[in-house]
Amino acid sequence: MKNLKKYVGVLMLLSLLVGFTSCEDDETIFDRIVGRTWIGDLGFESDRHHDPLESAIYLGVDGFGEDQLCYYDNGEYYGKPLRLQWSVGNGTLYIDYGNVAPPRELRNVYVSHGRMTGTLYINGFYYGDVELYMQ
Numbered sequence: 001m002k003n004l005k006k007y008v009g010v011l012m013l014l015s016l017l018v019g020f021t022s023c024e025d026d027e028t029i030f031d032r033i034v035g036r037t038w039i040g041d042l043g044f045e046s047d048r049h050h051d052p053l054e055s056a057i058y059l060g061v062d063g064f065g066e067d068q069l070c071y072y073d074n075g076e077y078y079g080k081p082l083r084l085q086w087s088v089g090n091g092t093l094y095i096d097y098g099n100v101a102p103p104r105e106l107r108n109v110y111v112s113h114g115r116m117t118g119t120l121y122i123n124g125f126y127y128g129d130v131e132l133y134m135q
Helices: 002-020 026-033
Strands: 037-045 052-059 064-071 082-089 092-096 104-112 115-122 125-134
Touching: 026 082, 026 104, 037 115, 052 082, 092 115
Parallel strands: none
Antiparallel strands: 037 052, 037 125, 052 064, 064 082, 082 092, 092 104, 104 115, 115 125
């Protein structure tokens, strides 16, 4: 009987932990990221020297936006802003650059205090955990 109480207690604790670590719902994510510019690493590199580029993505309320790439070392812009289409579904931010660049997925999105975190996939392949900061 003592063991049964112990197991029931552990099961209850685990179920509480699962409930508290669940992802935010899509509407909450949308409301927190729309109309803002988010800056961070989305896996872009320059064409010539493969220098890493920082993204500054603006996500418009209409599902469209742009990504202004710049060099990390000096902040200079890298070309013109890339047009993009975006959406949120199942806790994932989907970013489609059309035929200009492979699509990005930021899975398990969490937004809090001007910070967006998640796991980045580029063209379906794992890239890594990333943090974007609200400008």
